[in-house]
Amino acid sequence: MGSEWGLSAASGLVAPLLVDYLVKPIERRIRYLFRFHKIVQELHQNQQDLAAKETQVKDDVEEAKLQIRTQVIYDQVDEWLTKAENALKDVKVLDSRIEENKRCFRLCPNWCWRYQLSQEIENKTLEIADLVKKSEFKRVGHRAKLPNLNLVTSKDHVDLKSSEAAFNKIMEALKDDKVKKIGVWGMGGVGKTTLVRNVGGEVKGFDRVIMVTVSETLDIEKIQNKIADNIDLKFEKKTGEVKAAELWSRLSNGKFLVILDDLWKEWNDDGDLRKIGIPLVKDEKGCKIILTTRNYNVYQHMECEKTVQVKVLEDDEAWTLFEMNAGLKKADSHVIGEAKKIAKECKGLPLAIVTLAKALKGKALDRWKDSRKKLERSALMEIPSIQTEREKNAYISLKISYEHLKNKMSQTCFLLCALYLEDDSINVEDLVRYAWGLNLYDKTNSIEEMRIQVLEVINYLKDSCLLEDGDVGRYVKLHDIVRDVALWIASEEGSSFMIKSRMEILNKSSESSKAISLLGSGRKKFPDRLMHSKLEILLLNNCDIQGTCFLGMRELKVLNLTAVYGTGVISLYALTFLPKLRALHLDSFEYFSFLGNLTTLEILSLSGWVFKGFADELEMLENLKILDLINCAFPGGFQSKVIQRLSQLEELYPPRLHINNDIFLEIKFFTRLRRLFVEVPSLHCPLDFKFPELEKYKIGINGYSIHFGYREMSGFGYTFDTARSLKIEEVFPYNAFSQLVGNLESLEVSKIKD
Template identity: 30%
Template sequence: MDSLGPVVQIILFFWVPVSQQIGYLKHLNNNVETLKRETKELQDKRHQIQADVDDAISVGKTRVRLVENWLVDVTNIEAQVDSLRMEFEQPRTCLNGCCTNHFSRYKLGKRVVKKLKDVENLKAKGVFDKVAESPRRPRVLEMQTSLPRVQQSTAEETMEEIWQCLHDEENGIIGIYGMGGIGKTTLMKAINNKFIGTDHFNIVIWVTVSKDLNLGLIQEHIGKKLKIRFDDNEDMAEKRDKLFTQLKNVRYLLILDDLWEAFSLDQVGIPKPDKRNRCKITITTRFIRVCNEMDAHKQIRVRTLTPEEAWNLFCERCGDVVMSSEIRPVAEKVAEECSGLPLAIKTVGRAMHGKDKKEVWENALRALKGSSPEIPGMERQVFLPLKLSYDYLENEEIKSCFLYCTLFPEDYEIPIDELVRCWAVEEGFIENVNDLEEATNKGHDILERIKDACLLEKGSYGNKYVRMHDLLRDLAIWITSPSSSIEGSKFLVKAGEGLMQPPEEKMWRGVVRISLMHNKIKDLKITPDCPNLVSLFLNQSSGLVPVCSNFLRTIHSNFFELMPKLQILDLSRTGIESLPMSLLQLVNLRVLILSSCRDLVEVPPLGKLKELQILDLSKSGLKNFPQGIESLVKLKRLDISSTSFTAIPYTMIYGLPSLEEVSMMYLKEKVDGATFSEAVNMKRLRSLSISVSNLNGFIAHDMFHRWFSGLTSFHVEVKSAVFPPFSNKHISIGGCDKFPCGIEGLTKHAFSLYLYKSKGLTSLSKFQGDLKSLRHLLVSECSGVECIIDWREVGDDAFQCLQSLDLHRLLNLEKIFDGGAPPPLNTSLQNFRIIRVISCEKLRSLFSSSMVEQLHQLEVLHISDCSQMKEVIEGDELPHNSFPKLRILRLYGLPELESICSQRFMFISLEEIHVRSCPMLKKLPLFSSSIHEIKGEIEGEREWWERLEWEDEKARSLYTRIYKGP
């Protein structure tokens, strides 16, 4: 254009725009037709793409954002084209319709051209690689949870513990365990939802595993959450590699819900959580074993609801009907029968919702007490889910042992030894092992397996008892009831129901085990036909309740005639005076328990009971030793402790060939040591409990020491030294003015030793080298003792295993340790965990500062009633970090105590402190600055409290919380 002349350039400059403007008017009709055609093609494309989108949405996909915007734009432009078309079709005139309005047509033509370009552009953009895609899953998928507000206390306490574990560095794998229906899944769903809106994890993955472990499905669930596509022909190893590659770069929380079997994380492709990757895995399971096998760093048990929480939840499910003055007393008992198990509370609550008749509630209470699944939903929603744990027990032997626990009353603290002993005999453990000890060990192993499945729990009175949750007991009774359709042994269980009369004889037929323990049946004047009966429990209350006149006193002479298979008979703590001769027809009887039958004066000759393996006559009223015991060649355990036999045929007892356990404690006449020397001929004996009158004859026999060392448990009591044993190898020695030669052979095998009123004892140094295995030592009322250990007289490892030291009423004790500091290599104090010093009036201090360094394992220190004690630790220079593990400190009745130590130091692990009647104490101990609350009690006069010196205000504040005043 530069080659053209200036005039021509000017003409073209103005002509092109003018011609374009004229074209808007001249080509209007053609442009409108073109717009209609292009718009129609655009509409067709929109319909096709919309159909593709609809198909994708129908299979769960979502349309691509670009497609969504395009469809909106097409819809908008179609409306705009329609508007233009309508405007075109409407005539536009001027001068009252005399001529066409060309200016208006010109403007319309210009808009048509512009819209045509928009349609063409939009049509060109309507080409997509994909119109829809799988929805992007949220980082945390919200889960529906029914955690009721009334569970706040128990649930939130457990949730807070889990939450803290998920936020610390120490716990990579957290195991949440508890019985079925207790709310583990509900809690974890609530935990899952707490992570919504947080950035603690890149992704939270929930996998429900359930009973049948399928590692491939676990991989599929995790892969789906991570949007990993697995081909149908990929094997587990290939999937594993894909998962590991993606998960190793992600901070994940993996929740494995309802895990029944452990599996290898490596096999699935899950990187193990550690401090570096800061990932976490939580598992919910019914089995402690699974937590252990999955290497859980922290195990948290989900507990049942408190009575108040259970009642509130029950009310929430039942509605206002439970507030009725007529219904409420019965409703509270119904709620109690659910025993704090949320699953049962919800099920029963739903079934009773709106029920306003007292009779209906009383019927429900009867059904629950009788372990009957009459209440709607009880069998399907409670018993069957709980039964899964029972079904998953490894074999019929373990299942049978679990069912055995139903024979004890509801809420009963079951003695483990008693339980295991019956299992060992009735379940035939003895036939499959070498001796009673191995059978007992097998019983304890089975007990742990049942506890592992949360079907039994630790008793309230410590490790020697177990308890069965009421709902699990109901489940077991349901399984074993004669009316149940489930195959297996049938039981008749009426334990602790207050029966005055025995069940009707027809109820006895066909059952294998019967428990009538803890009732008020005075007389058994029946002859029940029990061809299959194996176990019969007629015993009364535990040892905490004295035998009374309401207990069983009379058994009919023919009572045992029709029980040919009976193996276990327990009549302990009854008021029976004699046993009928029909007892001798129990030719298969293996266990006969007559313990604490104080009124029992005679029993028939027992020689015909050839299968008898356990005979317990302890604390019975028998005066004469039963005849025929010499014929019991299979007898493995004999207990005659605390009896008043006028004469005991020791030689006959020692001659029983199968005897493995003998208990002859606290007899009216102590066993003479010389008489007992023949016991070395008892080759199978493994457990011995015996009271002897003196030690001389007891240890004089040449073979004694070798025989004694072969015992796996013993309790030897010399003279009057009655004290419960601390261990399974315990010796109590009382009233010995002089210890005989050979005592070392007795004490060197002991784990615990009790020395009582032994005037000849001046220190424990005389036992040096013979107490290396000792773990527990109690010295009481030994007036000659001036020190316990003299470092100058003992070896470096004299008390190397000692864990607890108890010193009671040692009136002349001046020092626990004498002879200066322990030698540098001495290990005597390094395992001390508990020290208790009571009523040692001459003690002015407990330790020297040089000894503190070796007490680095000490956890409990108790000092009371030591009237002259000035300070606990003597000396000025304490080692750094003294008492690093001391958790509990008790100071009682120390009127002269001025300080713990003259040098101030901090107890870094102190959790609990008790101070009472220490009026001269100037300062309370320092503790770690990380402690926010300390347990215990501080008692003293207000004047003393106000005089106390404080290190800082925080210490004063924490101690103020536990100060009780005078």
């Protein structure tokens, strides 16, 4: 009985094994030979399923990247996409072999070949089926951990005990869960911004450190946009409340350190933070705030849980900083004696110490003595709006640094930077065009030569600590105290370049002014009964001005005029009374009658809509060296033939849209042309076409890209991110572009046909 039961159990186990190891392999082999078409059909069905899944996953990835530009795609998703792509390529290879097998099998059947091919097809089908099964991803990626501010340490950095103590206090406060807001206060130029920037570069435990300059005039939208740029947030709508809600939502989902630099006025505490969209930290989510201010009452009103005062340097620290920046290690003992007196007169203010030390570095003894005497006499001088002796000495120190600049061009470029609003980033290209218009360096024969001179001056001013790097690219900034000093210098009656930058000052007196700048966004009315006989540069934004105001401006060389929105604008006939006008920027003008009468123009820049009549006027401006229309829209299209008489052009920036593709037929005759930025929808070049000897260019063919290598700006110009670039789609006209290929910095081609 037991033996029968054992035999029965054994047979029950053996039977399935026999099926698995003997029957199924035989069945599979037979299937390879006689069900070939069915196997191929299964392959193609799985191929379709995988292609559909691949498209779906790719769409999910693109959607994730679109929503958050810093999205990091999971490795397994990238790996799956790679395998899917390779599998689909393998199917194409198999298809060609399948077709070849079918043809040969009809003529001379090769069962061995068909067997091997069927086996390969089935293996690939199983692989694809597995990929389809693994294509269901709950999430395709995650938000990247955003980096902190880059800590840029000067090569001349000095470790000072007072700065280190303040730094450590802030770092300890940031670790305290009870501290949400930290106030850093001290007088202007004492080093508050440098301190908090260093904190931002060193601190750990935050998803992102965001630094925003607030300035004297609070601009909520500007602050919102700056924060959004820092966290890669693209606003869906433009209204302030909606922006605040979007910022609040994003910042509430992480842990951020927000540095609000240079607060001047008391905020309504958390209410103003809510208006911007900054949520204070709660349960490890939201924002901790560091604010810097000169005003003790500001951080008190903001109810900061921790305050850190940044004081001026002690005498020994001040001397260490001065000695290093003036390079006095091997100096004569008499120079060192004068230097110690000067360092003491700087009253421990780092900004004054560094700028004056660098200005006097390497100078003769008599220059040191002269600077010391000026500083000592400064106590007797009256400087408007300066209340303390220490601030007064800071002004005098910076003025002496200005006086030690090597030439008039350096001094004038420095003062030109003061024409911009406080904390504005200043486009170097604007300064190049102003310099040309004012003829600051009369030995230059071309715009490019002037640009070289201006760039050299900019670097010199940076080395002198009178200019700082701007937020991006070729932009610069003035420290607010340095700007105040520049305006003070330029407001003195004896100044060679007197500037008026506020309406109340302008209304009092302007006869001696060489520069007037009213760039604020608020609407203004330009005084029409004042004389401006010495005025050389006039920058106006949103300012009502009568045409008769220009009658007395016989020396005006540079004019930047943005019309008041929604109102009529002056007739350009008024500008015909400006016999020395060389550079002109017009924004939001629509009609250009009499523009052709401005025959002295060498730089013309326009922004906004341009209607009929422009072409006839433009062709009369035969002395133009720069024509910048890149921010213009021509509803009727831009006809390239209008530029054919502008034989003196050195730089051409045609509009990005509505441009005729025959523009290259005109360009080839511009033998002086050195810079070109152009995008056209197609290209028709004769076989013998040759470009002029271009030094810088951005050329796009067949595909528009609004952000193709330029940076938009207010005023006269924009900057090149790379100097020589081609972007071409569909057809590469090698004959036309062969001379440019050899010195390219950037080449982007796509959809090129054979």
